Amino acid sequence: MTRSRAGSRPTMRDVAVAAGVGLKTVSRVVNGESGVTPATAGRVRAAIAELGFRRNDSARLLRTGRTASIALLLEDLGDPFSSALSRAVEEVARARDRLLFAGSSAEDPRRERELALAFCARRVDGLLIVPAGDDHRYLLPEAAAGTPVVFLDRPGTGIEADAVLSDNAVGARAGVRHLIRHGHRRIGFVGDLPHIHTCAARLRGYREAMVEAGLPVDERWIATGPTDRATVARSVARLTGGPGAVTALFTGNNRITLAALHHLPTGAGRPALVGFDDLELADLLDPGLTVVAQDPAGLGTTGARLLFDRIDGDRGPARRIEVPTRLIARGSGEIPPAAH
Amino acid sequence: MTRSRAGSRPTMRDVAVAAGVGLKTVSRVVNGESGVTPATAGRVRAAIAELGFRRNDSARLLRTGRTASIALLLEDLGDPFSSALSRAVEEVARARDRLLFAGSSAEDPRRERELALAFCARRVDGLLIVPAGDDHRYLLPEAAAGTPVVFLDRPGTGIEADAVLSDNAVGARAGVRHLIRHGHRRIGFVGDLPHIHTCAARLRGYREAMVEAGLPVDERWIATGPTDRATVARSVARLTGGPGAVTALFTGNNRITLAALHHLPTGAGRPALVGFDDLELADLLDPGLTVVAQDPAGLGTTGARLLFDRIDGDRGPARRIEVPTRLIARGSGEIPPAAH
Numbered sequence: 001m002t003r004s005r006a007g008s009r010p011t012m013r014d015v016a017v018a019a020g021v022g023l024k025t026v027s028r029v030v031n032g033e034s035g036v037t038p039a040t041a042g043r044v045r046a047a048i049a050e051l052g053f054r055r056n057d058s059a060r061l062l063r064t065g066r067t068a069s070i071a072l073l074l075e076d077l078g079d080p081f082s083s084a085l086s087r088a089v090e091e092v093a094r095a096r097d098r099l100l101f102a103g104s105s106a107e108d109p110r111r112e113r114e115l116a117l118a119f120c121a122r123r124v125d126g127l128l129i130v131p132a133g134d135d136h137r138y139l140l141p142e143a144a145a146g147t148p149v150v151f152l153d154r155p156g157t158g159i160e161a162d163a164v165l166s167d168n169a170v171g172a173r174a175g176v177r178h179l180i181r182h183g184h185r186r187i188g189f190v191g192d193l194p195h196i197h198t199c200a201a202r203l204r205g206y207r208e209a210m211v212e213a214g215l216p217v218d219e220r221w222i223a224t225g226p227t228d229r230a231t232v233a234r235s236v237a238r239l240t241g242g243p244g245a246v247t248a249l250f251t252g253n254n255r256i257t258l259a260a261l262h263h264l265p266t267g268a269g270r271p272a273l274v275g276f277d278d279l280e281l282a283d284l285l286d287p288g289l290t291v292v293a294q295d296p297a298g299l300g301t302t303g304a305r306l307l308f309d310r311i312d313g314d315r316g317p318a319r320r321i322e323v324p325t326r327l328i329a330r331g332s333g334e335i336p337p338a339a340h
Numbered sequence: 341m342t343r344s345r346a347g348s349r350p351t352m353r354d355v356a357v358a359a360g361v362g363l364k365t366v367s368r369v370v371n372g373e374s375g376v377t378p379a380t381a382g383r384v385r386a387a388i389a390e391l392g393f394r395r396n397d398s399a400r401l402l403r404t405g406r407t408a409s410i411a412l413l414l415e416d417l418g419d420p421f422s423s424a425l426s427r428a429v430e431e432v433a434r435a436r437d438r439l440l441f442a443g444s445s446a447e448d449p450r451r452e453r454e455l456a457l458a459f460c461a462r463r464v465d466g467l468l469i470v471p472a473g474d475d476h477r478y479l480l481p482e483a484a485a486g487t488p489v490v491f492l493d494r495p496g497t498g499i500e501a502d503a504v505l506s507d508n509a510v511g512a513r514a515g516v517r518h519l520i521r522h523g524h525r526r527i528g529f530v531g532d533l534p535h536i537h538t539c540a541a542r543l544r545g546y547r548e549a550m551v552e553a554g555l556p557v558d559e560r561w562i563a564t565g566p567t568d569r570a571t572v573a574r575s576v577a578r579l580t581g582g583p584g585a586v587t588a589l590f591t592g593n594n595r596i597t598l599a600a601l602h603h604l605p606t607g608a609g610r611p612a613l614v615g616f617d618d619l620e621l622a623d624l625l626d627p628g629l630t631v632v633a634q635d636p637a638g639l640g641t642t643g644a645r646l647l648f649d650r651i652d653g654d655r656g657p658a659r660r661i662e663v664p665t666r667l668i669a670r671g672s673g674e675i676p677p678a679a680h
Binding site (some may be wrong): 281 | 369418461478622625678
């Protein structure tokens with residue numbers, strides 16, 4: 001289909017001769033680098049078009065056994081958490097001259113598996129996964145064949161592999177302690193599905209903070225489940241309504257916080273709120289939103305560096321790294337308990 | 341390094357024989373599909389590990405002349421606009437069994453060129469670009485060789501190629517008309533760098549709305565430049581301060597709106613505000629933020645479909661498609677003019 005496939009393939013040297021320039025000049029134009037005048041670049045491009053020359057990294061890379069690409073498998077490429085993480089991974093990959101494949105599991109373990117195996121079948125040099133499923137044995141043959149895997153945000157299961165996680169339990173404990181310090185005794189927890197690692201760890205942090213303060217936990221104060229707007233609205237209404245109502249809420253991720261903000265009781269009965277994960281306009285709300293902020297860029301950078309250590313031959317035992325979270329007080333978490 | 345490279349490569353058939361299952365079962369396990377019991381999958385995986393079998397799509401694809409991948413080059417993978425667009429592109433690519441390369445130009449024309457050419461050198465089947473630079477002749481040889489390019493958000497320059505854009509001028513005109521309808525006569529425009537296509541089109545829409553309402557435009561009401569917080573703060577202070585102050589602002593993109601929100605005069609002198617681009621918590625602000633919302637997912641879906649039409653052989657003339665924007669009134673754009 002392309003001219004370069006017909007007959008003998010033109011080389012950069014052919015282009016240099018045809019354009020009457022040096023090989024380095026052709027290389028600069030071909031790689032999009034600067035340092036070539038527009039007139040010269042135009043001549044080189046005309047020669048490239050004339051000869052049908054095309055740079056072909058895939059063929060070159062095939063001979064090296066490396067593809068100079070890594071893959072990043074996220075929950076949802078469109079989520080702010082995922083996109084901040086992706087950008088950080090991209091920067092590390094760029095510094096190492098690797099291109100980035102990206103894909104979303106959409107929280108579907110089967111889609112995760114399909115995509116991860118598709119990336120491996122393209123022979124990416126390494127794989128970063130925010131796992132959706134809880135069985136990663138399907139990656140054992142890939143790992144054995146030398147494709148390193150690093151899990152982000154949640155650990156993998158059934159496979160010895162590196163994991164870079166937020167300090168979920170520590171962060172949640174700090175958020176709930178903050179509410180306790182502001183006088184709350186009846187504190188609700190609204191979380192994701194409890195089998196998800198991050199939800200389980202954050203719920204553990206909630207319980208730890210309550211126990212260390214000598215506060216009982218009424219199991220009716222804990223609502224876990226899907227994070228759609230309607231479900232969270234029902235949970236918030238249940239936890240904050242009636243005589244046994246909580247005076248404060250801890251929400252377990254950014255989607256839950258966002259949904260809860262739309263359905264909080266207002267006025268004097270407004271509960272205090274601390275959310276896990278920051279949101280973009282959080283400081284402009286009234287009151288400002290108090291959060292336990294994660295560091296998605298830190299997760300991405302740390303995970304990508306670890307992956308490149310493995311690509312470079314590090315065969316040490318699997319590591320688990322926790323990236324710190326940070327409590328940011330802005331108002332919603334400092335509301336005192338309403339009198340009941 | 342991997343066992344599969346030593347000696348003759350094991351095939352799926354070898355795995356099927358070793359595991360005592362059919363070829364279809366091996367294929368299901370290898371591709372991560374469901375419909376295999378855990379016990380059988382375990383047996384297949386053991387045989388895969390034993391034989392050192394690995395699925396290799398790259399080798400297979402090399403023979404077809406297609407790489408079953410497309411590339412998406414964004415301004416910033418970490419920006420909410422880009423991430424919504426990416427996710428939409430990913431879904432179209434997935435439906436067409438293509439994997440997605442993603443990269444950020446960081447608004448640097450040289451980085452755009454390097455990345456675009458690196459993607460082409462991997463022989464992606466097609467390229468989607470949100471352009472940072474204003475000279476895309478470097479893509480002419482790639483286009484001539486049969487790699488289709490579709491520009492998103494901003495058109496390409498120096499190359500005949502498809503472009504999918506927001507209806508920037510129409511949207512900005514609607515936003516400014518909305519302010520005029522609410523009694524404003526002195527309206528400021530805070531925009532990006534004026535050579536950027538989107539900024540120029542939105543500024544045109546602003547001028548059109550003023551002209552059609554018979555309103556003069558004082559050039560001091562127009563502030564264009566970098567979109568960092570400090571620059572926008574200075575522009576907002578200049579436009580909204582002093583005796584000739586504007587009573588309303590139109591902000592040209594999400595970063596500018598966000599910065600402006602942090603530096604608006606408060607109280608009775610608060611100007612009305614309409615922003616181009618929506619923000620996640622816009623409805624929870626007080627007043628709610630009135631915006632001209634773009635449809636980044638629509639841009640991504642439309643652009644990706646167009647790209648696949650081209651990949652499938654559509655050789656028609658270059659098309660330019662405009663994706664509609666939508667005015668969402670929430671309060672900030674309906675503030676009446678303060679008495680001066």
